[in-house]
Amino acid sequence: MLKGLIEKLGNQKVSQSESELYRHSGDESSHTRVEPDFVFFPENVEDVVKVLQLANEYDVPVTPYGAGSGLEGQAIPINKGISVNFDQMNKVVEFFPEDLMITVEPGMTRLQLNEYVNKHGLYFPIDPGADASIGGMVATNASGTTAVRYGSMRDQVLDLEVVLANGSIIHTGSKAKKSSSGYHLNGIFTGSEGTLGIITKVTVKLHGIPEKVLAARCTFETPGECAEAAQAVLSSGIQIMRMELVDAESIKQVNEYGNYTFPEAHSLFFEFAGSPNIVEEEATVVEELMKEFGCKNWEHANSSKERIELWKARHEMAYAYKHIKGKVSTGSDSCVPISKLAEMVVFGRKLLEESGLVGGVFGHVGDGNFHTLVMYDPNNSVEVEKAEYTNSQIALKAIKLGGTCTGEHGVGLGKMKYQVAEHGEAVELMKSVKALFDPKGILNPGKMFYI
Amino acid sequence: MLKGLIEKLGNQKVSQSESELYRHSGDESSHTRVEPDFVFFPENVEDVVKVLQLANEYDVPVTPYGAGSGLEGQAIPINKGISVNFDQMNKVVEFFPEDLMITVEPGMTRLQLNEYVNKHGLYFPIDPGADASIGGMVATNASGTTAVRYGSMRDQVLDLEVVLANGSIIHTGSKAKKSSSGYHLNGIFTGSEGTLGIITKVTVKLHGIPEKVLAARCTFETPGECAEAAQAVLSSGIQIMRMELVDAESIKQVNEYGNYTFPEAHSLFFEFAGSPNIVEEEATVVEELMKEFGCKNWEHANSSKERIELWKARHEMAYAYKHIKGKVSTGSDSCVPISKLAEMVVFGRKLLEESGLVGGVFGHVGDGNFHTLVMYDPNNSVEVEKAEYTNSQIALKAIKLGGTCTGEHGVGLGKMKYQVAEHGEAVELMKSVKALFDPKGILNPGKMFYI
Numbered sequence: 001m002l003k004g005l006i007e008k009l010g011n012q013k014v015s016q017s018e019s020e021l022y023r024h025s026g027d028e029s030s031h032t033r034v035e036p037d038f039v040f041f042p043e044n045v046e047d048v049v050k051v052l053q054l055a056n057e058y059d060v061p062v063t064p065y066g067a068g069s070g071l072e073g074q075a076i077p078i079n080k081g082i083s084v085n086f087d088q089m090n091k092v093v094e095f096f097p098e099d100l101m102i103t104v105e106p107g108m109t110r111l112q113l114n115e116y117v118n119k120h121g122l123y124f125p126i127d128p129g130a131d132a133s134i135g136g137m138v139a140t141n142a143s144g145t146t147a148v149r150y151g152s153m154r155d156q157v158l159d160l161e162v163v164l165a166n167g168s169i170i171h172t173g174s175k176a177k178k179s180s181s182g183y184h185l186n187g188i189f190t191g192s193e194g195t196l197g198i199i200t201k202v203t204v205k206l207h208g209i210p211e212k213v214l215a216a217r218c219t220f221e222t223p224g225e226c227a228e229a230a231q232a233v234l235s236s237g238i239q240i241m242r243m244e245l246v247d248a249e250s251i252k253q254v255n256e257y258g259n260y261t262f263p264e265a266h267s268l269f270f271e272f273a274g275s276p277n278i279v280e281e282e283a284t285v286v287e288e289l290m291k292e293f294g295c296k297n298w299e300h301a302n303s304s305k306e307r308i309e310l311w312k313a314r315h316e317m318a319y320a321y322k323h324i325k326g327k328v329s330t331g332s333d334s335c336v337p338i339s340k341l342a343e344m345v346v347f348g349r350k351l352l353e354e355s356g357l358v359g360g361v362f363g364h365v366g367d368g369n370f371h372t373l374v375m376y377d378p379n380n381s382v383e384v385e386k387a388e389y390t391n392s393q394i395a396l397k398a399i400k401l402g403g404t405c406t407g408e409h410g411v412g413l414g415k416m417k418y419q420v421a422e423h424g425e426a427v428e429l430m431k432s433v434k435a436l437f438d439p440k441g442i443l444n445p446g447k448m449f450y451i
Numbered sequence: 452m453l454k455g456l457i458e459k460l461g462n463q464k465v466s467q468s469e470s471e472l473y474r475h476s477g478d479e480s481s482h483t484r485v486e487p488d489f490v491f492f493p494e495n496v497e498d499v500v501k502v503l504q505l506a507n508e509y510d511v512p513v514t515p516y517g518a519g520s521g522l523e524g525q526a527i528p529i530n531k532g533i534s535v536n537f538d539q540m541n542k543v544v545e546f547f548p549e550d551l552m553i554t555v556e557p558g559m560t561r562l563q564l565n566e567y568v569n570k571h572g573l574y575f576p577i578d579p580g581a582d583a584s585i586g587g588m589v590a591t592n593a594s595g596t597t598a599v600r601y602g603s604m605r606d607q608v609l610d611l612e613v614v615l616a617n618g619s620i621i622h623t624g625s626k627a628k629k630s631s632s633g634y635h636l637n638g639i640f641t642g643s644e645g646t647l648g649i650i651t652k653v654t655v656k657l658h659g660i661p662e663k664v665l666a667a668r669c670t671f672e673t674p675g676e677c678a679e680a681a682q683a684v685l686s687s688g689i690q691i692m693r694m695e696l697v698d699a700e701s702i703k704q705v706n707e708y709g710n711y712t713f714p715e716a717h718s719l720f721f722e723f724a725g726s727p728n729i730v731e732e733e734a735t736v737v738e739e740l741m742k743e744f745g746c747k748n749w750e751h752a753n754s755s756k757e758r759i760e761l762w763k764a765r766h767e768m769a770y771a772y773k774h775i776k777g778k779v780s781t782g783s784d785s786c787v788p789i790s791k792l793a794e795m796v797v798f799g800r801k802l803l804e805e806s807g808l809v810g811g812v813f814g815h816v817g818d819g820n821f822h823t824l825v826m827y828d829p830n831n832s833v834e835v836e837k838a839e840y841t842n843s844q845i846a847l848k849a850i851k852l853g854g855t856c857t858g859e860h861g862v863g864l865g866k867m868k869y870q871v872a873e874h875g876e877a878v879e880l881m882k883s884v885k886a887l888f889d890p891k892g893i894l895n896p897g898k899m900f901y902i
Binding site: 096098099100101140141142143147151152154155164168169170171172174175176177178179180181182183184185186187188190191192196207208231234235237239274275277278281333335336337338339367368369398399402403404405406407408409410411415418419422423424425426427429430432433434436437448 | 547549550551552591592593594598602603605606615619620621622623625626627628629630631632633634635636637638639641642643647658659682685686688690725726728729732784786787788789790818819820849850853854855856857858859860861862866869870873874875876877878879880881883884885887888899
């Protein structure tokens with residue numbers, strides 16, 4: 001059966017090599033790997049239409065794969081079938097510099113996109129850390145360190161070209177900056193993780209590259225104080241570019257890993273960006289504010305080199321943890337109203353300590369979004385249990401406080417169990433939407449909802 | 452039959468008075484009035500559940516009514532049945548000043564909301580002109596003069612409580628500032644015009660009241676030059692608060708109506724808001740930029756009184772037109788990519804002149820959203836035809852240029868005919884979503900799509 005399907009797709013666009021099957025069996029999370037039956041590399045929208053028509057005919061699952069940088073297993077083909085890889089669909093379709101807008105294929109990564117538009121004085125600011133594909137970032141509604149300024153992917157998407165399960169091609173929006181026409185399909189496809197259709201073109205907003213960037217860092221006694229200080233920055237109305245929390249344990253890991261001497265205390269990292277006068281003023285106001293809140297070790301940096309140095313502990317953090325031998329990482333991704341952030345951060349730190357596992361608390365505190373990262377031995381069932389317990393306690397508490405179990409990673413495999421707790425009756429409606437868009441269940445089955 | 456239905460709803464919550472039936476038969480548009488069978492005034496979500504359960508049982512349409520300030524007939528019960536009026540559901544449910552967030556009932560108007568939060572230094576900035584209800588603004592994805600800074604209603608909504616057609620109550624979001632959990636129901640209910648469910652609570656973002664506001668005005672030779680100048684402001688990256696175009700004909704109408712002496716030329720109106728130093732700098736940069744583009748009559752105003760005076764021509768414009776005797780108004784609401792705005796504005800002005808009808812071009816040029824307003828005698832079929840022709844040519848050209856037929860008014864009755872031109876195949880998907888959410892077709896039937 002597979003052989004006939006592969007022939008119809010064209011042998012040269014399909015791979016069953018061991019290395020490709022392995023690559024498409026997982027992402028950057030520790031979710032169990034599952035290899036697809038084969039990988040299909042479409043070159044254009046017609047290829048995507050074809051794979052969906054054939055998937056219907058042969059009744060096999062189709063799982064889109066971007067850069068493989070997901071953190072919740074969205075790209076893992078848990079029911080096997082076809083992995084659809086967008087490496088060949090990574091080009092600029094049309095660039096509209098005057099409209100601060102570009103249309104690209106989904107396989108283009110955010111760094112490729114920036115390389116293309118930077119020379120025109122423009123940039124695409126959403127920065128989830130990894131060099132994710134734009135299609136993947138839309139599919140998970142990714143965000144990251146700049147969301148405090150620009151929002152998440154859903155705020156950038158103007159239009160998507162999507163191939164539906166039945167093979168028909170639709171557009172979900174337009175090139176207008178705002179619209180009250182029709183139902184908001186942009187919104188529902190963004191964050192749908194390949195379960196409602198396959199994205200084949202993405203039109204997003206671009207922004208002008210800020211004239212000046214200034215970085216700063218300071219420390220506090222407790223993670224709760226960091227969160228309270230971050231809340232004060234938000235209330236001041238200052239449009240910061242980034243505001244990140246990194247707890248003392250994480251700084252310690254970075255120091256050990258990189259042989260640095262950063263102050264091993266709970267730290268806030270800031271970035272200000274815009275026209276020079278305004279940026280200087282913002283940094284001064286925040287410095288005064290942080291000192292009112294009792295910060296220590298305020299440092300700021302102007303030059304690009306100094307900025308990189310100052311933010312090093314933030315950038316190398318996840319990396320530092322990952323080098324702990326014999327352990328793998330898992331993490332939480334909750335997002336709560338800002339007024340609850342201090343409570344959550346303290347709660348997360350306490351849970352980690354009670355677990356006895358090595359782990360850190362950090363995050364995009366300007367949005368109320370933070371992560372815990374906990375290291376465990378996957379062959380030690382007690383540690384596995386404890387790591388899972390930590391994650392679930394944080395997700396459930398965030399939901400109880402009016403927040404969400406996932407601020408930016410998406411549901412995938414890891415957050416399915418919290419959907420009813422978070423969305424209640426609305427989950428039934430979501431499941432009926434899934435059934436409407438994908439009646440045969442061929443689109444990334446087994447993700448987001450227990451159906 | 453109606454009598455039994457009314458009894459079950461409770462006579463004291465229902466009105467069949469002539470004045471109420473008339474009030475609920477129309478909105479601020481010139482769409483044909485249709486009276487409901489009766490008006491129901493729910494006091495809480497349970498009442499809304501009840502009316503939907505009974506509407507199912509008796510198979511009668513339910514049409515929500517907010518402040519009656521809509522411009523596309525969304526609140527007109529064209530198939531009669533029950534008008535659901537939210538005058539009694541206009542209270543604050545919960546206020547979260549630290550989180551810059553509030554939950555209100557849908558009948559609260561935007562001025563009532565601002566009155567409540569202003570004393571805490573906060574405001575709700577979305578300003579469609581009329582004192583619309585918050586529920587109505589969500590239902591149409593309203594925006595207006597401040598969208599260039601804050602986006603539209605969809606960008607403000609964090610959570611909605613919605614009663615579905617079957618009477619079940621869901622929440623569409625959470626109180627987190629961002630989320631990647633579940634399908635984005637906030638987005639699809641915002642702008643759904645009462646066709647997918649009835650909104651009973653709205654949680655929206657609030658913003659800090661800017662410390663200083665500065666207004667300015669200048670004129671250009673042609674509306675095209677205005678649009679080009681507006682585009683230059685956007686490209687400069689300055690975060691203006693408002694940027695409005697008013698064409699010479701509209702200024703002339705205001706002068707005649709109010710006995711003023713404003714320069715009768717195509718004008719741009721600006722508002723800058725924020726911390727004092729930044730605002731002054733922004734105004735200076737824009738003044739220089741406008742002069743480079745050949746503007747005349749640059750004037751700016753600091754005090755609140757001067758500001759009101761300076762913007763008078765903008766504020767009184769629609770009012771001035773409406774006092775032309777024997778004529779009613781109709782208008783277009785298209786939104787295009789900024790680079791196409793000059794072309795559209797010139798096109799709109801030319802159409803008005805060719806029609807021989809009195810009319811103006813104005814709009815929120817920072818978003819690429821603009822309106823034509825054309826006055827016609829509803830009893831003169833040639834004028835009716837010409838007015839309709841003008842609107843349709845503008846909508847279709849906007850769609851052709853990659854834009855939308857409605858930037859902020861919504862589809863209602865007037866933009867149904869453009870849905871296929873704008874959304875193509877996606878309309879079938881939207882109609883299937885409607886059928887899924889409202890299988891019996893009791894929710895505001897006859898709006899948005901021809902089904």
